[in-house]
Amino acid sequence: GNSVTQMEGPVTLSEEAFLTINCTYTATGYPSLFWYVQYPGEGLQLLLKATKADDKGSNKGFEATYRKETTSFHLEKGSVQVSDSAVYFCALSEGGNNDMRFGAGTRLTVKP
Amino acid sequence: DSGVTQTPKHLITATGQRVTLRCSPRSGDLSVYWYQQSLDQGLQFLIQYYNGEERAKGNILERFSAQQFPDLHSELNLSSLELGDSALYFCASSVVGGPPFFGPGTRLTVL
Numbered sequence: 001g002n003s004v005t006q007m008e009g010p011v012t013l014s015e016e017a018f019l020t021i022n023c024t025y026t027a028t029g030y031p032s033l034f035w036y037v038q039y040p041g042e043g044l045q046l047l048l049k050a051t052k053a054d055d056k057g058s059n060k061g062f063e064a065t066y067r068k069e070t071t072s073f074h075l076e077k078g079s080v081q082v083s084d085s086a087v088y089f090c091a092l093s094e095g096g097n098n099d100m101r102f103g104a105g106t107r108l109t110v111k112p
Numbered sequence: 113d114s115g116v117t118q119t120p121k122h123l124i125t126a127t128g129q130r131v132t133l134r135c136s137p138r139s140g141d142l143s144v145y146w147y148q149q150s151l152d153q154g155l156q157f158l159i160q161y162y163n164g165e166e167r168a169k170g171n172i173l174e175r176f177s178a179q180q181f182p183d184l185h186s187e188l189n190l191s192s193l194e195l196g197d198s199a200l201y202f203c204a205s206s207v208v209g210g211p212p213f214f215g216p217g218t219r220l221t222v223l
Contacts, residue, residue: 034211044155045114100145101157102155
């Protein structure tokens with residue numbers, strides 16, 4: 001079945017460091033891929049998405065490229081801020097989002 | 113603010129009890145989803161409704177049930193509660209083919 005595997009955390013970075021959170025997926029067809037972010041005490045928020053191979057999703061300085069050849073959707077940001085401290089979830093859906101699968105989440109802490 | 117509302121925000125109850133969690137989806141969204149988030153099991157999909165009909169079922173226990181009403185709001189009923197049911201319960205909603213937008217969650221504590 002479909003599944004998502006993302007790098008285990010926690011990840012701790014200094015402000016202005018480069019961020020990469022790895023995400024790989026297994027799917028039978030052609031899923032859409034998503035990154036969600038959960039700030040402390042809040043629900044998950046959609047951060048970015050990509051619906052087909054080679055698409056790049058971007059938002060708030062974060063980017064992720066849908067790589068079919070490596071079945072990956074790694075999240076990157078060139079310069080993180082303290083306010084980016086949160087838990088990041090990679091997710092995929094196939095067949096009209098009635099089967100959305102989430103990764104385990106990666107906790108990011110950014111220190112000043 | 114995602115536009116999805118959930119009540120109550122916090123709920124403290126005892127083992128063996130029954131509770132009801134309520135969710136109002138974003139305006140125009142016909143799909144509602146329920147998720148459970150716990151420290152040891154991460155984010156687990158429980159169930160999805162579309163326009164009042166059950167669409168997909170995930171890891172939902174038999175002690176749990178849900179429904180979506182004609183006005184599209186949804187309720188998740190949890191009965192015979194156990195300590196292990198303590199978790200954050202999220203509702204999400206979406207349009208057909210769109211990604212789900214999550215509510216702020218209900219934190220359930222079972223003592």
